[in-house]
Amino acid sequence: xxxxxxxxxxxxxxxxxxxxxxxxxxxxxxxxxxxxxxxxxxxxxxxxxxxxxxxxxxxxxxxxxxxxxxxxxxxxxxxxxxxxxxxxxxxxxxxxxxxxxxxxxxxxxxxxxxxxxxxxxxxxxxxxxxxxxxxxxxxxxxxxxxxxxxxxxxxxxxxxxxxxxxxxxxxxxxxxxxxxxxxxxxxxxxxxxxxxxxxxxxxxxxxxxxxxxxxxxxxxxxxxxxxxxxxxxxxxxxxxxxxxxxxxxxxxxxxxxxxxxxxxxxx
Amino acid sequence: xxxxxxxxxxxxxxxxxxxxxxxxxxxxxxxxxxxxxxxxxxxxxxxxxxxxxxxxxxxxxxxxxxxxxxxxxxxxxxxxxxxxxxxxxxxxxxxxxxxxxxxxxxxxxxxxxxxxxxxxxxxxxxxxxxxxxxxxxxxxxxxxxxxxxxxxxxxxxxxxxxxxxxxxxxxxxxxxxxxxxxxxxxxxxxxxxxxxxxxxxxxxxxxxxxxxxxxxxxxxxxxxxxxxxxxxxxxxxxxxxxxxxxxxxxxxxxx
Numbered sequence: 001x002x003x004x005x006x007x008x009x010x011x012x013x014x015x016x017x018x019x020x021x022x023x024x025x026x027x028x029x030x031x032x033x034x035x036x037x038x039x040x041x042x043x044x045x046x047x048x049x050x051x052x053x054x055x056x057x058x059x060x061x062x063x064x065x066x067x068x069x070x071x072x073x074x075x076x077x078x079x080x081x082x083x084x085x086x087x088x089x090x091x092x093x094x095x096x097x098x099x100x101x102x103x104x105x106x107x108x109x110x111x112x113x114x115x116x117x118x119x120x121x122x123x124x125x126x127x128x129x130x131x132x133x134x135x136x137x138x139x140x141x142x143x144x145x146x147x148x149x150x151x152x153x154x155x156x157x158x159x160x161x162x163x164x165x166x167x168x169x170x171x172x173x174x175x176x177x178x179x180x181x182x183x184x185x186x187x188x189x190x191x192x193x194x195x196x197x198x199x200x201x202x203x204x205x206x207x208x209x210x211x212x213x214x215x216x217x218x219x220x221x222x223x224x225x226x227x228x229x230x231x232x233x234x235x236x237x238x239x240x241x242x243x244x245x246x247x248x249x250x251x252x253x254x255x256x257x258x259x260x261x262x263x264x265x266x267x
Numbered sequence: 268x269x270x271x272x273x274x275x276x277x278x279x280x281x282x283x284x285x286x287x288x289x290x291x292x293x294x295x296x297x298x299x300x301x302x303x304x305x306x307x308x309x310x311x312x313x314x315x316x317x318x319x320x321x322x323x324x325x326x327x328x329x330x331x332x333x334x335x336x337x338x339x340x341x342x343x344x345x346x347x348x349x350x351x352x353x354x355x356x357x358x359x360x361x362x363x364x365x366x367x368x369x370x371x372x373x374x375x376x377x378x379x380x381x382x383x384x385x386x387x388x389x390x391x392x393x394x395x396x397x398x399x400x401x402x403x404x405x406x407x408x409x410x411x412x413x414x415x416x417x418x419x420x421x422x423x424x425x426x427x428x429x430x431x432x433x434x435x436x437x438x439x440x441x442x443x444x445x446x447x448x449x450x451x452x453x454x455x456x457x458x459x460x461x462x463x464x465x466x467x468x469x470x471x472x473x474x475x476x477x478x479x480x481x482x483x484x485x486x487x488x489x490x491x492x493x494x495x496x497x498x499x500x501x502x503x504x505x506x507x508x509x510x511x512x513x514x515x516x517x518x519x520x521x522x
Contacts, residue, residue, distance in 0.1 A: 161367050161368075162362040162363075162364060162367040162368035163367065163368050163369055163370040163371075163378075165338070165343050165360070165362070165368075166360060166362065166368050166428075166431070166432075167370075167381065168342070168343055169341045169342065169343065169357060169358075169359060169360055170359075170381060170382040170385050170435075171357065171382075171385050171386070172381070172385055176385075181370055184370075184372035184373070185370070185371060185372045187372075
């Protein structure tokens with residue numbers, strides 16, 4: 001089977017499960033209201049009421065980090081849904097059929113990928129305005145070419161194998177060949193790329209929000225928290241640290257998972 | 268060139284190929300180089316037929332168009348000029364690389380069952396029964412149904428290919444170097460199996476090989492192909508005794 005038990009996968013799943021369960025709990029319950037301002041308790045050190053202390057408005061940092069993980073994960077997930085969903089369709093069709101549509105779409109993808117993605121996202125955001133939904137759309141669209149390329153590459157590789165010819169001879173239609181014969185063989189590579197893509201999406205959301213283009217105050221996201229905490233790096237280091245550690249754990253978990261997915265050929 | 272007249276198949280034949288020409292397209296918007304020919308002809312005006320129960324050998328060096336011919340006959344290559352007529356369903360193909368011709372993500376049972384599933388005539392339980400019978404018939408046994416291609420040896424995989432190609436009872440099998448990647452002992456086992464099944468199911472074969480010994484061993488008639496053309500054709504024994512073309516002599520007696 002594709003997924004063999006190994007240490008990468010084991011620790012990856014543990015870390016990811018931990019971070020994601022914190023995010024899910026955060027949707028329903030946080031220790032304090034993440035946006036409640038306690039002006040008598042600004043820059044409080046960690047205590048029982050505020051386990052990670054408070055920020056410059058006296059807001060509970062733990063609650064804000066928990067909420068921020070959730071916000072960042074949501075943006076990343078929806079970015080992947082757009083990027084991977086559309087990329088999968090484009091990659092499948094262009095990879096299987098080839099021809100001038102393939103050339104056209106892949107060269108347009110090259111054009112998109114030739115620009116730094118943050119720059120393109122900036123252009124997009126300056127047209128549509130800031131906010132988490134616009135960031136999702138901007139990042140989602142930017143992710144399409146790279147996903148489409150990976151999917152296409154797999155389809156091009158597999159469509160020339162004899163078992164695909166043999167399926168054609170038996171009379172399998174194009175849709176059946178694409179979905180039943182080719183796609184299952186592409187899954188290990190796609191899963192790996194999906195995990196890497198999730199990390200890229202998390203980082204991209206963090207950078208966008210850090211630059212003030214993503215999630216808007218007073219709402220929290222991991223990038224937002226990093227930029228909020230920056231002025232107080234020396235007076236309240238736990239603020240920046242907690243947001244930073246959350247990002248690192250999120251990414252570490254998925255990196256380990258992607259490393260742990262063994263490609264069948266390399267066994 | 269005038270309109271090709273469509274004749275019906277001679278009743279003794281399972282396959283008739285008339286004036287078959289095949290080109291490969293080298294097109295694409297960004298790689299169309301005017302100095303390179305964008306259309307390369309690989310098969311030139313081939314005409315031949317295969318009778319019921321006949322085993323026709325096809326020899327020639329690699330790159331001469333043998334596999335292209337097989338692909339055109341079974342319909343993978345569609346843009347050809349000429350006529351390909353066959354009786355009794357689409358000819359099935361057995362490929363050289365037995366691992367590449369089996370879907371690595373699927374089980375043996377699934378692979379052998381797929382042609383029946385696509386045909387859609389039988390229900391699931393009778394399909395299963397047919398698959399088990401067929402696996403039994405090619406010498407594997409139904410316990411192989413749950414295994415994956417990479418768990419099998421080369422010879423076993425080729426048996427699976429044979430089972431898959433025979434399960435819908437075609438009249439003609441195109442065997443494209445079916446034993447070239449196997450050990451000599453396994454080779455003869457697979458050849459014996461092909462011969463047995465040929466008698467049992469009244470199959471005709473187009474047997475492609477670069478191995479003259481294999482052709483001599485099993486074929487009734489043979490064709491020699493060079494650069495996309497059939498340069499010589501005849502009875503195996505006669506051709507071996509008395510080859511007329513220099514190329515055939517080289518091919519037959521190079522060892």
